[in-house]
Amino acid sequence: MPRSELAGMEPGELSDRLAEARRELFNLRFQRATGQLDNTARLGQVRREVARVLTFLRQQDLGIDVDTEPVGTQPAGAQTAAEPSEAAEEAGRRTRRLRRGRAAAVGSEAADEPSELEAEPGTQGSADDDAGDADRVAEDSEEA
Numbered sequence: 001m002p003r004s005e006l007a008g009m010e011p012g013e014l015s016d017r018l019a020e021a022r023r024e025l026f027n028l029r030f031q032r033a034t035g036q037l038d039n040t041a042r043l044g045q046v047r048r049e050v051a052r053v054l055t056f057l058r059q060q061d062l063g064i065d066v067d068t069e070p071v072g073t074q075p076a077g078a079q080t081a082a083e084p085s086e087a088a089e090e091a092g093r094r095t096r097r098l099r100r101g102r103a104a105a106v107g108s109e110a111a112d113e114p115s116e117l118e119a120e121p122g123t124q125g126s127a128d129d130d131a132g133d134a135d136r137v138a139e140d141s142e143e144a
């Protein structure tokens with residue numbers, strides 16, 4: 001399906017198209033497994049279509065304007081912007097935070113607090129604790 005058709009669709013229509021493409025992909029995989037698939041290139045085409053629909057849905061969720069022009073091309077006479085738009089900058093920051101595994105909230109206090117996996121100072125076991133355990137094990141073996 002061409003990008004221009006996807007760009008004109010509402011989120012509900014895109015969701016329907018996504019379900020249809022995933023169903024087709026399932027059937028193609030099943031045909032391949034049973035040896036009935038004649039056109040193996042169709043698997044790649046449908047996979048790319050699923051990815052394209054998911055991309056359009058995500059762009060709509062983020063409020064990014066969906067261009068019908070491929071990336072890197074501009075209409076005749078168009079000038080490039082010196083700085084990206086605020087929405088594009090925010091989307092880039094959000095993506096980088098998600099890639100780093102950080103919370104989506106800006107200025108989250110969670111980054112300042114120690115995580116559950118980090119031990120607080122003075123709570124780790126000491127060599128004295130280990131020696132006490134060894135003494136208890138020795139006492140238990142002597143009693144037996």
